[in-house]
Amino acid sequence: MKQFDYVRPATVAEAVAAVAQPGAVYLAAGTNLLDLMKGGVSRPDRLVDVTHLDGLDQIERLADGSVRIGALVSNADLAHDADFAKSCPAVAEALLSGASAQLRNAATVGGNLLQRTRCAYFYDTASRCNKREAGSGCDARDGENRTHAVLGWSESCIATNPSDFCVPLLALDAIVEIEGKSGRREITLDALHRLPGNTPERDSALEPGDLIVAVRLPPAARGFAAHSRYLKVRERTSYAFAVVSAAAALRIENGKIAEARLALGGVAAKPWRARAAEGVLKGVTPTADAFQEAAWRALTDARPSGDNAFKIELARRIVVRALTLAAAGTPARIAALPASPFASTSGAIHV
Amino acid sequence: MSELNLTSTPAHLRHGSSIGQPLTRRDGLLKVKGQATYAADNHPPGMLFAVMAVSSIAHGRVTSLDVAAAKHYPGVVDVMTPDHKPPLAIDPEIKTNPFVFRMEVLQSNEVRYANQPIAVVIAETLEAATEGAVLLAPRYETLPALVGLDAGESYVPPVVGVGNPTENHRGDVEAGLAAAEKQIDAIYETPPQYHNAMEPHAIVASWDGDNLQIDMPTQGLMLSLARVAELFGIAHDKIHIRSPFLGGGFGSKGLMAGPPVLGIMAARLVGKPVKLVLRREQMYGPVGHRAPTRQRLRIGADGEGRLTALDHHARTVSSTFDDFYEPAADASHTLYAAPAIRTSHDAVRVNTGTPLFMRAPGEATGSIALESAIDEMAWACGIDPLAFRLKNYAEVEPITGKPFSSKALRACYEQGAARFGWSKRSLQPRQMRDDAGLLVGWGMGTATFPALMFQAEARAVLRRDGFGAMEIGAHDMGQGAWTALAQIAADAVGLDIDRVEFKAGTSDLPDAGIAGGSAHTATAGAAIHSAGAAVIAKLADLATNDDRSPLFGAGNAGVIARDGRLIRRDDESRSESYAEILARAGVAEVEARGTGAPNPAAMEEYAMHAHGAVFAEVKVDPELGQVRVTRMVGAFAAGRVVNPRMVQSQLFGGMIWGMSFALHEEAITDRRSGRIMNANLGEYHIPVNADVPPLDVITVEEHDPHVNALGIKGVGEIGITGSAGAVANAVWHATGVRVRRFPIKIEELLTQR
Ligand SMILES: Cc1cc2nc3c(=O)[nH]c(=O)nc-3n(C[C@H](O)[C@H](O)[C@H](O)COP(=O)(O)OP(=O)(O)OC[C@H]3O[C@@H](n4cnc5c(N)ncnc54)[C@H](O)[C@@H]3O)c2cc1C
Numbered sequence A: 001m002k003q004f005d006y007v008r009p010a011t012v013a014e015a016v017a018a019v020a021q022p023g024a025v026y027l028a029a030g031t032n033l034l035d036l037m038k039g040g041v042s043r044p045d046r047l048v049d050v051t052h053l054d055g056l057d058q059i060e061r062l063a064d065g066s067v068r069i070g071a072l073v074s075n076a077d078l079a080h081d082a083d084f085a086k087s088c089p090a091v092a093e094a095l096l097s098g099a100s101a102q103l104r105n106a107a108t109v110g111g112n113l114l115q116r117t118r119c120a121y122f123y124d125t126a127s128r129c130n131k132r133e134a135g136s137g138c139d140a141r142d143g144e145n146r147t148h149a150v151l152g153w154s155e156s157c158i159a160t161n162p163s164d165f166c167v168p169l170l171a172l173d174a175i176v177e178i179e180g181k182s183g184r185r186e187i188t189l190d191a192l193h194r195l196p197g198n199t200p201e202r203d204s205a206l207e208p209g210d211l212i213v214a215v216r217l218p219p220a221a222r223g224f225a226a227h228s229r230y231l232k233v234r235e236r237t238s239y240a241f242a243v244v245s246a247a248a249a250l251r252i253e254n255g256k257i258a259e260a261r262l263a264l265g266g267v268a269a270k271p272w273r274a275r276a277a278e279g280v281l282k283g284v285t286p287t288a289d290a291f292q293e294a295a296w297r298a299l300t301d302a303r304p305s306g307d308n309a310f311k312i313e314l315a316r317r318i319v320v321r322a323l324t325l326a327a328a329g330t331p332a333r334i335a336a337l338p339a340s341p342f343a344s345t346s347g348a349i350h351v
Numbered sequence B: 001m002s003e004l005n006l007t008s009t010p011a012h013l014r015h016g017s018s019i020g021q022p023l024t025r026r027d028g029l030l031k032v033k034g035q036a037t038y039a040a041d042n043h044p045p046g047m048l049f050a051v052m053a054v055s056s057i058a059h060g061r062v063t064s065l066d067v068a069a070a071k072h073y074p075g076v077v078d079v080m081t082p083d084h085k086p087p088l089a090i091d092p093e094i095k096t097n098p099f100v101f102r103m104e105v106l107q108s109n110e111v112r113y114a115n116q117p118i119a120v121v122i123a124e125t126l127e128a129a130t131e132g133a134v135l136l137a138p139r140y141e142t143l144p145a146l147v148g149l150d151a152g153e154s155y156v157p158p159v160v161g162v163g164n165p166t167e168n169h170r171g172d173v174e175a176g177l178a179a180a181e182k183q184i185d186a187i188y189e190t191p192p193q194y195h196n197a198m199e200p201h202a203i204v205a206s207w208d209g210d211n212l213q214i215d216m217p218t219q220g221l222m223l224s225l226a227r228v229a230e231l232f233g234i235a236h237d238k239i240h241i242r243s244p245f246l247g248g249g250f251g252s253k254g255l256m257a258g259p260p261v262l263g264i265m266a267a268r269l270v271g272k273p274v275k276l277v278l279r280r281e282q283m284y285g286p287v288g289h290r291a292p293t294r295q296r297l298r299i300g301a302d303g304e305g306r307l308t309a310l311d312h313h314a315r316t317v318s319s320t321f322d323d324f325y326e327p328a329a330d331a332s333h334t335l336y337a338a339p340a341i342r343t344s345h346d347a348v349r350v351n352t353g354t355p356l357f358m359r360a361p362g363e364a365t366g367s368i369a370l371e372s373a374i375d376e377m378a379w380a381c382g383i384d385p386l387a388f389r390l391k392n393y394a395e396v397e398p399i400t401g402k403p404f405s406s407k408a409l410r411a412c413y414e415q416g417a418a419r420f421g422w423s424k425r426s427l428q429p430r431q432m433r434d435d436a437g438l439l440v441g442w443g444m445g446t447a448t449f450p451a452l453m454f455q456a457e458a459r460a461v462l463r464r465d466g467f468g469a470m471e472i473g474a475h476d477m478g479q480g481a482w483t484a485l486a487q488i489a490a491d492a493v494g495l496d497i498d499r500v501e502f503k504a505g506t507s508d509l510p511d512a513g514i515a516g517g518s519a520h521t522a523t524a525g526a527a528i529h530s531a532g533a534a535v536i537a538k539l540a541d542l543a544t545n546d547d548r549s550p551l552f553g554a555g556n557a558g559v560i561a562r563d564g565r566l567i568r569r570d571d572e573s574r575s576e577s578y579a580e581i582l583a584r585a586g587v588a589e590v591e592a593r594g595t596g597a598p599n600p601a602a603m604e605e606y607a608m609h610a611h612g613a614v615f616a617e618v619k620v621d622p623e624l625g626q627v628r629v630t631r632m633v634g635a636f637a638a639g640r641v642v643n644p645r646m647v648q649s650q651l652f653g654g655m656i657w658g659m660s661f662a663l664h665e666e667a668i669t670d671r672r673s674g675r676i677m678n679a680n681l682g683e684y685h686i687p688v689n690a691d692v693p694p695l696d697v698i699t700v701e702e703h704d705p706h707v708n709a710l711g712i713k714g715v716g717e718i719g720i721t722g723s724a725g726a727v728a729n730a731v732w733h734a735t736g737v738r739v740r741r742f743p744i745k746i747e748e749l750l751t752q753r
């Protein structure tokens, strides 16, 4: 494999400095990056290992009620943090529905946010891919694309963002804390991931050298804890990316939806917030009709990018189901098969 | 491999006969401790690493390779290309026997499929060789790729499978269909699938002059040895292959493929030992796969639900340069008593590696289509699928009219149905829901697989110290040969299993034939059995002809070998230990050879098959279309069970594979380039633990006096058949949606609410 330098800075400042040269990238747990390197998709000259940076592995409750999650907290540790799972149950459920136990033990919060698309043509260096090589073309557009995007895609790229974690995070208005060349700044998660437009080579709004140091859930997030679910349809019961997924969170007061949050996964180049659908639900009684209406609104702009029209109908149905489950109330314990339509099946063993 | 430290006193050993006991794997401890040496674990001194560069196009020509760049990379020792390679003794395109398949070993610049080896980089480290392969930066002249079941003009191949006739018929199918009260005419499609054994193909090859030492997983030591010998022009006795353990083979390690030959060539080129291991994605090309099929079934039945005709046509593919045809339609030969049966095949050529044997080749693909069609026919007749199958139960093999050597399928149906609770099934689909509102469906399928025998030889030894040895170049692919064959050996020589040194897994031992066709235990077992009988006969001669022995004169009455003693058959009080007999005779040991082979007379007379019945329950989310199997029961009759524990796990594995066939497995091929887009275990889905429900296996008693001396039929492949159809039929029963394209996908089930 290609030779590269490996550096292991001890502080955030050193890390930002160490990555400030062309061909340098951050390495977290490597569950995505190392695969990309083995496949020749990514050929960095220098790996800046951030896993030894101090202080980025904490889950903190801030004075204002926010939850601050360090970028190096593992996916598993976050999902199994009892306090966190209680205040943000849909996030914990989404985490546990992703990848495998081994991968979740290794994978970090920061790495999960920045994992690349699973578009097979992106991974296949013999194919043309605008995301991998700007301007080369998109072999997925007329290729095997039944799992590709139905929202927000462009002629230059129809890939989806594969993260489960990001879907409920987005619904809950998560904020991303970034350390860059010019110091600390923060942006919304919604602003982190980009739609492809004419520049699909840029996945995110990060500038070269930017390090994600934490993700913050604002105080309002815990207001949804009693009615939050994540639902993920996939092609086997576990260890598969979402065909389509949805996070639904409701604040129900006196039998009416005071506020609704809804986001979809597996449908676009970014986790997809369905604000119009949220609007439909505000102030109404949680009924099947209302959820149907919301589902239609959520997908009004959807159109197939290939052999994937079914994903639009599937997404509508997932929205209805996720809202229905959320309205029924967050279960006391996360199901043995998290986020699965089979979560209620008895006899299932935790995976 | 006498140096293997096999467990000598496995758990659950009962005194007396070894056959039939559920011994745990004797190599189990080695494996869990990481001490079982697989091919790629070998590191002879001075070993170099070879990495294949493979083609990214499916059809065309390599026009340039930047060999200089690769060679310049630190650590790279040499780059093997069509222009720079050791010569072979014969052209690998020549098919010297029907079990030789063409391989790509750098004989030209032509590219015939994606992932074809086009160069090999040899370096001091794996990393350097890997980077060297990248630096070759191949350029191509690309020609349009032939992809899919409609890639071109179809043709009728001369044979399908291994020498099976392409077309078969009995009775007048068209007349039968015309006379039918009910008919179905349906088309089913199955995708290309890849073996994906856990252990990738690997070789460590070392030359010492003209002597060649090979570590390589193989299901056919002698076939591989013979192929290496002819390709390199060296005598058989110069080659030594070790293959004590395979991390799965499933047919892909049966015959010598190109990559291990490249490893041997590379070792010769650099004059040092070389290791070559395939990357996961490189296993999607040069080492075989299951071809896709499109199968049309036309079935007719009379007013009573009795079949009047069964017509099964299968379209499949082969490569552009060799011939292997998935004999899918042959699945309709043996199961259902239609008075008129016709099976036929045609094919198109596509740019893939040549398809080959993959666990139940033909039977698996054919079974899912046939069992789906039978289910459809039963529904059309308004009859319960089990009752329908019983109505059409074949008392003799339908295509030949031969009696079965044994057939306990009725008992399989009965016992399986009882265990499953089949009688409570509603005839109508979409009737059952669980507490959570999920649709519940029950389906079944009939399993069948031929009881085959190949040729094998074994050598048995009895020693003066009271111990024995059994030698046979048998193969353990994880199925448990180290244990099951040792059990047969122990009984064959009348010793406890811990007193028999069982040697297997190397090419210097007698030829055990191929571990394929579910015939290894039967074939190797028969050889072991007869070698044991022969050595006991020699020992008995020593005793019964010696007037100092208590067995003197027992020649006519005969002796029984048990617990290390020969015992007079008609007077058990007279016996003598092996050690005493050998000591008195003044010999250190006696040895004898025995063979196992098919019995042509019995094959002429009887149809020989294992059978089974599989019942499956699935749950389907009515709105979201996601499917999960929640229960499976399989009842199988496969002759004598040598080790119930191993048999059960073979059948479990087969049933899981059947479920995988129905719901998960598919190589997704780019329709333009012919490249496989999911050549990795993340995205080529097989069931994970969460998909595998509680499985229940029943082995039904069956005594078969005809198949072979031990009455063994083999269980390696039958578990897939029946199971795939059972799951597919259960999906229909749950949803009312008949999906005829496998694997069943979510979108197919979104049609209804
Ligand atoms: C087989 C498989 C199945 C999977 N299934 C799922 C699934 O079902 N659902 C799901 O959501 N995910 C799934 N994943 C993806 C998995 O969640 C990601 O690989 C993981 O979260 C990445 O985290 P990491 O720490 O290993 O990141 P790395 O691989 O180390 O890094 C990923 C990227 O993020 C960058 N990066 C990492 N940390 C930072 C930081 N702090 N600041 C700036 N940049 C950073 C790296 O430079 C790199 O580009 C799967 C992965 C695999 C291999």
Ligand code: SF4
Residues within 6 Å of the ligand: A117, A119, A120, A121, A122, A128, A129, A130, A131, A132, A137, A138, A139, A140, A141, A156, A157, A158, A159, A200
């Ligand atoms: S969809 Fe996007 S990621 Fe996939 S090939 Fe096209 S440009 Fe590349």
